[in-house]
Amino acid sequence: MIREIHIFKEGKTLFEDVIVPNRDLDTSSVMMLVSSSAKKLQEWKIDSMEIERYRYVYMNSHDTQFIMTMDRQASLQKVSEAMMTMVSKFMTAFESVLETDEWKSTDFSPFGPGFRAVVSRIPVKVCLAGHGGTGKTTLLELATLPSKGPPQDYVPTFFGDKALLKADFDPYIFSMFDLGGQDRFVQEWGKIIRSGSMVVLVTDSTQENIDWTKRVAYPVLKAELPYARAIAIANKQDMPGALSPEEVGKRLGVPGYGMQANQADFRERWLRLLKDLAFEEIDSIVVGEIVE
């Protein structure tokens, strides 16, 4: 997921667009550091550096520094390609003004939609993780197949499945990865979840399931996606004896949100949670920081 773009020339900001602000780091100090490295790069060469859960991908062209902030976990290759596309769009529009002093008085804001279009081309990877039968496929279909209505029968997912989700998440679109939760498939998760930006832990709100999640799912997620951000879904809130979302969250060490995935009228809530997770507007936790 691309979060920000900053474009500098001679220490001046030509253009910036912050889609999801970074609340952990002092952005202007980071930009000073990264742009000084970018200045030393050869024309069209791309490099990157990581700080905490962020990765800064940068490029230098026409003595202009381009810096994209992304989730550290997301695919570096895809973002590097996006960087190429973006810089070439920028040059198509502004190359001539960059070659003279004209850039000093140019308004670069018309570049905004072009940049956002590049962002939209890389789907944000969301991983639905949890034991068999907790409701991952139900959640996937609740989001992606609204006219069908969520499935009422349990058909175990073999290995894993995925679907694109376009909703009110502009400029992002999501690629939802639904993992097979039967024990025999968990060892395969590593292959499927690589470069995921977000993890949704799905539980059926029972103690037994919470124990399984910590014992079996945590080691895989912590090994593969330490920098992804996570929330827990306390699903099946209609079942007698279901633990409250707060309790599920507390026992898992991951902020918990209640759900009834097999009910079509929970779709709005589910989409809202996904959006708020992406834009970092609800409590979530970085996977590597989960305390058991």
Ligand SMILES: Nc1nc2c(ncn2[C@@H]2O[C@H](COP(=O)(O)OP(=O)(O)OP(=O)(O)O)[C@@H](O)[C@H]2O)c(=O)[nH]1
């Ligand atoms: N009572 C109740 N049942 C639910 C709820 N959400 C899902 N279910 C049912 O629970 C079962 C879960 O099925 P799936 O969503 O396929 O489970 P899964 O997590 O994808 O399982 P695997 O693919 O094996 O990992 C289905 O029968 C759903 O209809 C809920 O909130 N309440």
Ligand SMILES: [Mg+2]
């Ligand atoms: Mg499934």
